[in-house]
Amino acid sequence: MIVKHGMNYLTVLNSAINYKLAPPLAVLRRQQFLIRVLGVGGENRMQGSKFEADSDNILRAITPVLDPNRHKGQAGKVAVIGGCREYTGAPYFAAISALKIGADLSHVFCTKDAAPVIKSYSPELIVHPVLEESYSVGDRDKDHISRRVVAEVDKWMERFDCLVVGPGLGRDPFLLDCVSEIIKQARQSNVPVIIDGVFYLIKIFSCSPCFSELFTDGLFLVTNNLGLVSGYPLAILTPNVNEYKRLVQKVLNCEVNDQDAHGQLLSLAKQIGGVTILRKGKCDLISDGEIVKSVSSHGSPRRCGGQGDILSGSVAVFLSWARQLILADEGNLIISPKNPTMLGCIAGSALLRKAASLAFEDRKRSTLTTDIIECLGRSLEDICPAC
Numbered sequence: 023m024i025v026k027h028g029m030n031y032l033t034v035l036n037s038a039i040n041y042k043l044a045p046p047l048a049v050l051r052r053q054q055f056l057i058r059v060l061g062v063g064g065e066n067r068m069q070g071s072k073f074e075a076d077s078d079n080i081l082r083a084i085t086p087v088l089d090p091n092r093h094k095g096q097a098g099k100v101a102v103i104g105g106c107r108e109y110t111g112a113p114y115f116a117a118i119s120a121l122k123i124g125a126d127l128s129h130v131f132c133t134k135d136a137a138p139v140i141k142s143y144s145p146e147l148i149v150h151p152v153l154e155e156s157y158s159v160g161d162r163d164k165d166h167i168s169r170r171v172v173a174e175v176d177k178w179m180e181r182f183d184c185l186v187v188g189p190g191l192g193r194d195p196f197l198l199d200c201v202s203e204i205i206k207q208a209r210q211s212n213v214p215v216i217i218d219g220v221f222y223l224i225k226i227f228s229c230s231p232c233f234s235e236l237f238t239d240g241l242f243l244v245t246n247n248l249g250l251v252s253g254y255p256l257a258i259l260t261p262n263v264n265e266y267k268r269l270v271q272k273v274l275n276c277e278v279n280d281q282d283a284h285g286q287l288l289s290l291a292k293q294i295g296g297v298t299i300l301r302k303g304k305c306d307l308i309s310d311g312e313i314v315k316s317v318s319s320h321g322s323p324r325r326c327g328g329q330g331d332i333l334s335g336s337v338a339v340f341l342s343w344a345r346q347l348i349l350a351d352e353g354n355l356i357i358s359p360k361n362p363t364m365l366g367c368i369a370g371s372a373l374l375r376k377a378a379s380l381a382f383e384d385r386k387r388s389t390l391t392t393d394i395i396e397c398l399g400r401s402l403e404d405i406c407p408a409c
Contacts, residue, residue, distance in 0.1 A: 105132030341366025
């Protein structure tokens with residue numbers, strides 16, 4: 023009744039308020055929440071309807087069936103590069119989310135201080151305590167230790183379907199230098215890379231000898247020496263509001279234009295050489311420099327920290343599945359868009375929003391990131407049943 027006659031309901035509700043007949047505040051808030059969930063007066067949905075992705079069908083198309091003939095690893099092997107003394111939760115959230123959605127194996131490459139903590143969170147994760155921070159490295163040993171760290175990760179690289187870089191990484195200069203080299207190795211191995219935390223990426227670019235040339239023009243030239251991900255179609259950036267603002271300022275030399283959000287995002291992705299950008303917000307916008315899609319399904323009003331880490335781990339799994347499907351299908355797949363990075367972003371964004379909504383229905387203000395993670399499997403099952 024509310025959906026069918028939604029505008030009448032809103033009119034009655036507004037009239038009640040005007041005549042001081044409104045229900046108590048708590049009831050009114052609940053009514054407003056139901057209106058948002060059911061799409062009545064759906065401002066959130068309507069704002070990007072022209073670009074809205076068919077996320078449910080995309081999820082159904084790229085999620086593999088559970089086949090007893092498949093072996094361990096075929097459903098996805100994800101690695102998270104992150105985790106230091108101060109931040110141990112973020113890499114765990116990203117890595118465990120990948121497993122909860124359906125990846126077979128999930129690795130975490132972190133510092134030695136972070137490893138025991140992350141291991142204690144879950145025995146399901148494969149934790150590698152190989153990264154180093156400046157405080158534990160002498161000036162004379164930096165080159166040697168850096169090469170050793172990169173070599174340790176690189177020997178695993180060919181086993182991974184996707185790399186997530188950034189959760190809980192911190193801003194230690196030596197650590198960032200090592201991770202820069204790891205990204206280069208991933209690119210050489212043609213492994214997809216999701217960079218969560220664009221401040222980290224800008225910090226790397228600012229250390230480049232080409233930095234002044236890179237940002238004076240307000241664009242990235244598609245050459246290997248102008249950035250770690252520029253011109254790499256298997257790279258994904260997932261900026262939040264503040265990170266996106268800084269990225270626009272650095273690359274396009276202007277301020278964020280919400281009146282032309284789709285066009286500006288398209289231009290930004292194109293300028294960075296066709297990487298895929300997932301702009302997180304009330305409505306998630308996604309572009310690979312060719313097209314723009316939006317995911318505006320209702321999520322949760324509870325903005326607990328860690329949801330971006332869930333998103334990174336989720337996107338990694340769906341990107342891996344989409345890429346496998348597209349490579350195996352040889353062009354016969356009836357789905358749009360065809361770019362696996364776009365498909366991964368759309369699926370990851372939609373599933374997180376659904377899981378966050380379910381968690382909030384149950385927990386309300388006390389909703390935590392771990393509650394959302396526990397709803398990932400149920401959310402995917404609702405859209406794409408396992409059997």
